[in-house]
Amino acid sequence: MRTDAAEVLDSAIPVLAKDRAASMQVIAARAGISRATLVRHFPTRKLLVQAMAEKILDDCDRVLAQAEGDAAPMEQVLAALVAAYTPFAQLWNLVYVDPDVSGLPEASTRAKAIFIRTVKLMERGQKSGLLRGDMPATWLASTFCGLAETAWELTLEGHMGARQAPDFINAILLHGASA
Known part of the structure; x- marks a missing residue:
């Protein structure tokens, strides 16, 4: 499972590109990471x-x-x-x-x-x-x-x-x- 912030970003960018309204839960799921991992690196969608x-x-x-x-x-x-x-x-x-x-x-x-x-x-x-x-x-x-x-x-x-x-x-x- 990805845990590095740079890898999280690399995985999340295409998700947001396809679905600009994606929630943090959706971004995490489609990026193949847990929501907890995503939120640990980026506590809010705006910060992400x-x-x-x-x-x-x-x-x-x-x-x-x-x-x-x-x-x-x-x-x-x-x-x-x-x-x-x-x-x-x-x-x-x-x-x-x-x-x-x-x-x-x-x-x-x-x-x-x-x-x-x-x-x-x-x-x-x-x-x-x-x-x-x-x-x-x-x-x-x-x-x-x-x-x-x-x-x-x-x-x-x-x-x-x-x-x-x-x-x-x-x-x-x-x-x-x-x-």
Whole structure:
């Protein structure tokens, strides 16, 4: 049985993504942990959601820091960013929409900063010639995050394999949906 707080969060995030109204009892049951274990780490649902947001924001920061510091060709940087798409999916799926998170000014500020950094990476991709220059970098960053969310949800629902998701995101981001 899982007892580590990080493992509890990893198990609870997909549950809340599928059912935003899930109670602590439902979250614990669907995450495969006891309610006592969940409450020991996160005494209230609000604290659980806030901890989830913090983890997601920290994960996005970590992935972006690696991408920003990577001097490799942009194809490799983008591939690494896309391979680590999950926190960006979770950011859009949970952090931007949950009232327990959206009411926290620091979470909102961090989420906006993460998006700005993602836009800057897309600008870097445009300058390198990898990404289209005729679209705003904001559009490309939003597209990446939207594709990440879609891939994550489809993976959670069993409609695609976890290893397929980065390839699909990359294909659409780089080539669109044309044949």
